[in-house]
Amino acid sequence: MEKSELKMELFRERELRETLERQLAVEQKNRAIIQKRLKKEKKAKRKLQEALEYETKRLNQAEQTLKQSSPTDTHRPLNDSLTQEIEADHNSGRTDAERTIQDGRLFLKTTVMY
Helix, strand or coil: CHHHHHHHHHHHHHHHHHHHHHHHHHHHHHHHHHHHHHHHHHHHHHHHHHHHHHHHHHHHHHHHHHHHCCCCCCCHHHHHHHHHHHHHHHHHHHHHHHHHHHHHHHHHHHHHHC
């Protein structure tokens, strides 16, 4: 009788251990997934910050150039080329920022699912 009770106790403890091991494995997997998402989010944030800094710098340069130069015909070609360059940089930078924002939205949507 005592032997069978000990066997049952051993069986219960074994099942409990296996259940806890499975739960631990699931939690470790979830943690790895969350860490990957966090890394992606940090990268997206860094890209957005860099794009913002770049655009701010270009805007400040353009403003300073416009303040320094007088609106005469001799400076007009320089201003036009600078404006075109800034617009081209802005459009390409905006595209990267939009992609980054889109990645962030996808991240948030998948996070909500869990």
